[in-house]
Amino acid sequence: MNYACKEASKLASDSLDRRLSLRERLKLKIHMLMCGKCKNSNKTMELIRNTAALISQSRSGEIRLTDEQRESLRKALEEKRDNE
C-alpha cells in the first residue's frame, strides 16, 4: 500500500465533492480500514468542513440591511418604476 496514502487522501477529499466510482469507494474503504493515519486525516478534513459550514451559518444569521441601505434601495426601485 505504498502509493496509497497520497492517493487515499485525494480520494477522501474528492468524496466530499463528487460521487466516487464503486472501484474508488472500495479502494478508499479498504485503505481506511488498514491505515490509522489516513483515517485521522480524513476525519479532520470532515471536521474542518462541518465546522466551517456551521461558522458561516452562525455568522450570516446576524447580517441585515441597514436602514440607510434599505432606504437607498427603495428609492432606486421607485425611480426605475416611475421611469417606465
Added chain:
Amino acid sequence: MSKAGDPKDWLNDHGDYLYRFAMSRVHNEDLASDMLQDTLLAAWKGHENFKGQSSVRTWLVGILKHKIIDHIRAEIRARNLAEAVEHDPTSAFFDSDGRWNEAPRAWKENPEDLCNSEEFHTVLETCIKTLPEKQQLVFRMRDLIGEDTETVCKACDITSTHLHVLLHRARLALRKCLECEWFERGHKP
C-alpha cells in the same frame, strides 16, 4: 400585476435574505448592496417573464447568483489568479512512496464546540489566509458557503477535475496549519 407580485414587496420580504446571501459570498457591504440593487432592478425589468414555476425568492436568488458569478469571474481575470497545476504542493506531505511524512493526529473536538470558540474562528481565518488565493477562493465557496461544485467551477472558470485538485490541496494545507496553530498551542483534546 405579474405573478411575481409587487416589486415594492420584494425588498421587504426578501431584502435581508438576499443581502445575507450576497454578503456571505462577497464580504463587502457596499458591493453586496449594489448587487442587491442590480438584482431587484433586473427582476423588475424582467418580471413579466416570471412564470411562477418557482417561488419569488428562488427566482430572485437565481438572478443574484448570476451577478455574483459574474463578479467573481471578473475579479479572477483582473487579478490574474492562476495556480500552476504542475507544481504539486501536496507532495510536501508525503514521501516519494506516497506515505505520510508526518502522521496526522486524531482530533477529538466536535464542530459545535469549535464553532462556539471565537479563538478557533480567528485561527481558522488566519490559516485560510495562508493558502494561495485561488485555493482560498474555492475553499471559501465550497466548504464555507457550501456552494455546489458546478457553481464554483463556473465562477472560477475551471474544470471539476481542477477544482478537486485545488480543494484537496487547500484541505491538506489547512489541516496542517490548524494542527500547528490550534493543537500545538495547548488546545489538546
